[in-house]
Amino acid sequence: MSAIELEKDGGLWTVTLNRPDKANSLTRAMLEELADIAEAAVDARVLILTGRGRVFSAGADLDEAKAGLALSPVWERLSGAIAALPGLSIAALNGTLAGGAMGMALACDLRIAVPGAKFFYPVMKLGFLPQPSDPARMAALVGPSRAKLILMGGQKIEAPEALQMGLVDRIVEGEALLDTARGIAADTLTAKPEIATGIKRLCQG
Template sequence: MRGADLIQTLREGALLTVTINRPDKANSLTTEMLVALRDIFRASSQDDTLRAVLITGAGGRVFCAGADLNTLYDETDGPDPWDEMARALHAVPVPTIAAINGPCIGGGLTLALGCDMRFAGPKARFSYPVLKNNVLPGQYDVDRLRALIGQGRCAAILLGGDVLGAEEAAAWGLVDRLVEQSDLIGACRHLCATALAAEGAHLKTLKSMLRGAA
């Protein structure tokens, strides 16, 4: 399947749900999938009728296992696709929520950190095995992770290889809300309700103020 086919989008009124649809491969991301996500986020930034974006993983077991290891060390002639995708997500001017329904590993954490809010079910766990995989994280990921959980805890994940369960991630501040697995998407939709009914320019200005203070 092509990268674009492995990323599903569902538009319901002013809400866009983006689903990583590769459950047989733990929703790991290929370069083509990163390009598809980048294009979706870029289009979202130009959509004046959009009010919120929800990101989740298909299959009910894994949010995103990060990079497909078969493409992890691929060289590209142009810009880094991970950086481009992360920048495009960060630039989305309306609320973004990660519905983390299972393991969120490596590049999966890039997606989660790029969102304004992170809701997690009890099956979620978090790690960023950059030392193990001999890769460097994006600087934005490091800065955002440190801002959320502090220098020492950030080091425990990046340098110590810590794996956090859902409750510990919430206690550390990495997860904003713990939700029962069956209620995860519903809880995210409920939180979006005010934004979905808001006037677009006001909503975008408020998000810009929030991000500027981060």
Template structure:
């Protein structure tokens, strides 16, 4: 069992406004209980003091291999582990900024679920994603049946969950499971560049739009439209809205320099 004082999840806050969260649990970045606790703590820190955007990454060959199977036993242990996954990945999903998973190598089980908790996913040609829990006679317990179905549709989600098969990058791109595929040597540069571009935008508005989309999908269209109206009014209280409107009136679209407030 890992020492709770050991840093298994690190945060680097860069000068360009991007925060990089790195999983560092050799050899395969298993999402042990301690890793999940540290991941939740990192996500909460990024929520309390939001950067411009976030990149989440793992190792060069394994983004994250999933849960630590040595912690599996019976229903009581499953309830505890499932709760840790729920808390950690919900905290990642709730970060009020754009989040990009830079996925090198394998992202299986809980690793795939971590990528699903992000807003966007960048992969390499050798990336493999999947929900192989069924091969152990169990089902995903970190959001795989829910976020996956919302992302790629119920039939494709059932195919992946029922079979436990691994998806290659080209198929993942075609089904919308990943958003970009780039060569391995430029994966992190591409993810960081994308995040830096987003970090220069109206990040508070991005966070409110993210909230509207994510929470809106949980309810009816009418409830989502009501939420959108509420957040539409709220965003006009930000400095960026004033800057953006004034810049448009003076210079036209695309010339505003936002402050992130």
């Protein structure tokens, strides 16, 4: 079974990380496939990212990270493609989000999460810089001080605090996670594409 699943339902594309036995940790092949999908998703009206199991993603596969994946440009390729999408992007976080995997969620327009999700980015402890665009995107959501709390203070943020600081937009029980994401997507899916894209651009300033 593929580690990345893509379901297309008209203008709604749902991408699922499917490596739950490894906490959905990301290999180079997975990242490249995700980036290919995100680049092709210019044709989608809405893109939903989610995962199987109790963890959205633990970040880079440790063996591949040690072999150089942590410094690969594919992370930026993926987050940049998501951020550039003309449609609505939603991270439906089925569990904890860690490390470089945070980049794809930060690049989304919206983030919803289950109550037990935790958020941390221990890249400094591992001797690496974050991916270049991640700190600025995080700071835009939570402010510079809280971004430093996560990136330099190494703090693990639980879902209620993540909601309070703006790192996630809504907390949703697990069984309702995808239905909630689809409900949020409904108006964008039925709107004229140029109107939805125009609103997104106005919100971005």
